[in-house]
Amino acid sequence: MPSANPIAVITGASSGIGAVYADRLAARGYDLVLVARRIDRLRMLAETLSAAHNVEVQAIEADLTDETGLARVEQLLRSDERIALLVNNAGNGKLSGTLDMSDADTASTIALNLVAPTRLARAVLPAFVKRNAGAIINIASVMALHALPITTLYSATKSYVVMFSRGLQGELQGTGVRVQVVLPAATVTEFYDQAGLPLSALDPAVVMTAENLVDAALAGFDAGEAVTLPSVHDAQLWTAYDDAQDALFGATQVGSPAPRYAPAV
Ligand SMILES: NC(=O)c1ccc[n+]([C@@H]2O[C@H](COP(=O)([O-])OP(=O)(O)OC[C@H]3O[C@@H](n4cnc5c(N)ncnc54)[C@H](OP(=O)(O)O)[C@@H]3O)[C@@H](O)[C@H]2O)c1
Known part of the structure; x- marks a missing residue:
């Protein structure tokens, strides 16, 4: 008999955070579609x-920086009505200054961190909106809030993921479709191998396990959070940050230059 379970599609499921999401969502009774390049894993x-x-799990080999791979996953998201959850998790980022980064790494980070989650969300959302149900979990990073000289591009792409998610939340308000954006801090994964910075260079006190990260992020999801910062103990800090952004935007809506920019006489 064909499975009636809802399906979760997880990008970047061959290691780290994505592999833990796969385990936790399978335990919740989702059938899975796992996407990454390392098909053996x-x-x-x-x-x-x-x-x-006791769930069905399909493995799809796709390079999401490549048109063919991305189009294949888009097609799947458009065609299977059982898909109830998309976890846009695949991401990369060489940690280096803008001028030291190769053109290939620059293009790959933009393609994977920014273009792929945008296109995959656009592929799955029409069916979610039609059914008035479904959810997207976008994995950003705390570096979305903080650009260091070696994280310029990575921070910029993750900042995009936050804004893209916030915008979608506004668009989907009042519907049964949800978008959660998760901002992990340093997490023990293979990310640091490709980033060019060994995990051992970080203070162990600031690093979280991928299991703790995903369990906390899913607790935030279950609580209906729009933005989840698993390592931030004082939740009021996010509220204050968000309120400050709203206040600053409101202050721009006045139609005249601030007096400090008045021409000198
Ligand atoms: N670890 C951290 O400290 C940290 C902190 C904040 C945010 N994050 C974010 O968390 C997410 C998951 O990263 P992670 O820490 O779990 O690192 P990871 O273990 O390196 O996992 C990255 C995943 O992305 C996949 N991937 C990479 N390039 C791909 C491509 N071109 N096409 C398809 N899949 C690709 C990898 O699979 P293949 O190599 O098999 O393709 C792998 O499954 C990323 O978005 C990352 O930016 C991580």
């Missing part, structure tokens, strides 16, 4: 999770 994870949780 996806197949191993698919076998483990389908046996452990």
Whole structure:
């Protein structure tokens, strides 16, 4: 008999945060579609999770920086009515100054962190809106709030993920479709291998396990949070930050230059 479970599509599920989402969502009874380039890893994870949780798991090999790979996942998102959750998790980022970064790395980070989640959200949303149900979880980063000299491009792309998510939340207000944006701080994954900065260079006190990160992010999801900062203990800090942004935007809506910019006489 065909499965009646809802399906979660997780990009970047071959390691780290995405692999933990796969485990936790399988435990919640989702069938899974796992997307990444390392198909052997996806197949191993698919076998483990389908046996452990009695769910169907499909592995899809796709390079999301490549038109063919991205179009393949878009097509899947448009065509399967059982898809109830998209986790836009795949991401990369060489940690280096803008001028030291190669053209290829620059293009790949923009394609993976910015273009792919945008196109995948656009592919799945029409069906969600039609059914008035479904959710997208976008994985951003706390670096969206903080640009260091070696994170310029990475911070900019993750800042986009936050704004894209915030905008979608506004568009979908009053519907049954949800968007959560998660901003992890340093998390133990293979991210640092490709970033060119060893994880050992970070203060262990600021690094979280991927399991703790995902469990906290899903607790935020269950609580209906729009923005989840798993490592921020004082939730009021986000509210104050968000309110300050609203106040600043409001202060721009006056139609005249501020007196400090008045021409000198
Ligand atoms: N670790 C941290 O400290 C941290 C902090 C904040 C935010 N994040 C974000 O968390 C997300 C997950 O990263 P992670 O920490 O779990 O790192 P990770 O272990 O390196 O996982 C990255 C995942 O993205 C996939 N991926 C990379 N390039 C891809 C491509 N071109 N096409 C398709 N998939 C691709 C990788 O699979 P393949 O290589 O098999 O394709 C892998 O499954 C990223 O968006 C990252 O920016 C991480």
